[in-house]
Amino acid sequence: MEQTIGFIGCGNMGKAILGGLIASGLVPAQHIRVYNRSADSVAAIVREYGVRGAADASEAARDSDVIIIGVKPAGVTGVLKQISGVLRPETIVISIAAGVTLETLQGALPERQKAVRVMPNTPALVNAGMSSITPNEYLTQDDTENVVRLFSSFGKAEVVPESLIHAVVGVSGSAPAYVFMFIEAMADAAVLGGMPRAQAYEFAAQAVLGSAKMVLESGKHPGALKDMVCSPGGTTIEAVKVLEEQGLRAAVINAIQHCMQKSEVMSRG
Ligand SMILES: NC(=O)C1=CN([C@@H]2O[C@H](COP(=O)(O)OP(=O)(O)OC[C@H]3O[C@@H](n4cnc5c(N)ncnc54)[C@H](O)[C@@H]3O)[C@@H](O)[C@H]2O)C=CC1
Numbered sequence: 001m002e003q004t005i006g007f008i009g010c011g012n013m014g015k016a017i018l019g020g021l022i023a024s025g026l027v028p029a030q031h032i033r034v035y036n037r038s039a040d041s042v043a044a045i046v047r048e049y050g051v052r053g054a055a056d057a058s059e060a061a062r063d064s065d066v067i068i069i070g071v072k073p074a075g076v077t078g079v080l081k082q083i084s085g086v087l088r089p090e091t092i093v094i095s096i097a098a099g100v101t102l103e104t105l106q107g108a109l110p111e112r113q114k115a116v117r118v119m120p121n122t123p124a125l126v127n128a129g130m131s132s133i134t135p136n137e138y139l140t141q142d143d144t145e146n147v148v149r150l151f152s153s154f155g156k157a158e159v160v161p162e163s164l165i166h167a168v169v170g171v172s173g174s175a176p177a178y179v180f181m182f183i184e185a186m187a188d189a190a191v192l193g194g195m196p197r198a199q200a201y202e203f204a205a206q207a208v209l210g211s212a213k214m215v216l217e218s219g220k221h222p223g224a225l226k227d228m229v230c231s232p233g234g235t236t237i238e239a240v241k242v243l244e245e246q247g248l249r250a251a252v253i254n255a256i257q258h259c260m261q262k263s264e265v266m267s268r269g
């Protein structure tokens with residue numbers, strides 16, 4: 001029998017997962033039930049995706065085999081307490097919240113409930129997500145494989161230990177924001193060079209997409225790929241020199257370190 005999925009809290013990230021999951025065809029829209037805080041937004045999601053709506057969190061959870069909690073971190077334990085009464089022992093509860101540990105999830109759920117901490121990212125919406133999967137000890141291997149399959153249906157998904165969650169937040173969960181800033185800055189430069197703005201976004205984004213594909217598909221070190229672009233005495237090395245002078249690498253490392261530290265602070269509650 002096909003599984004049913006309940007979404008509780010379906011904003012930016014929840015919708016990216018919902019859209020990715022439906023586009024993949026892995027779970028039919030009619031097997032998905034969504035509850036969001038505002039009834040209007042539930043109605044809009046039902047209209048847009050063809051899923052079923054729910055009047056409250058318990059209704060979204062009651063018949064679901066897998067529940068994805070997509071509310072802000074501060075709201076997660078409240079939602080878990082609301083749905084605890086309708087969970088079956090085999091129900092898998094997934095939280096995508098930054099800074100909410102498995103220990104916190106378990107503390108708000110019935111004893112021995114199957115719980116998973118997932119850190120996705122918004123490119124899920126375009127079938128290019130990257131998600132980490134951290135199951136608690138009550139998931140069977142089949143359960144974990146099922147969760148990996150769900151999140152792989154709109155990108156990549158890998159099981160990671162909870163100790164790596166801060167690195168995951170820094171390098172993929174939050175990362176689209178830095179990459180969008182980089183693309184925006186590249187496009188601004190192209191506009192400075194006279195290119196129309198829409199065309200500048202297209203050229204910048206395609207350059208980033210192609211470069212990322214080369215890293216993933218060539219097996220070559222990013223430094224070696226960079227060297228392939230830098231002709232001796234040419235244009236690229238001029239730009240590389242400025243990026244080094246202005247501390248691009250240090251800025252990126254520092255930014256991600258701050259991101260990881262924030263994730264750690266949030267995890268302490
Ligand atoms: N935005 C992102 O790129 C990522 C977000 N996350 C995590 O995803 C979670 C949601 O983040 P966003 O989607 O950005 O936030 P958002 O504010 O866009 O979405 C949250 C949704 O939950 C709803 N909501 C709030 N309280 C509720 C309740 N008690 N019951 C039902 N619905 C409720 C809100 O109406 C809203 O639609 C956060 O915990 C965040 O840490 C994780 C990875 C990436």
Ligand SMILES: O=C(O)[C@@H]1CCC=N1
Pocket residue numbers: 098169173174
């Ligand atoms: O900014 C945040 O806290 C969330 C978690 C990862 C991406 N967005």
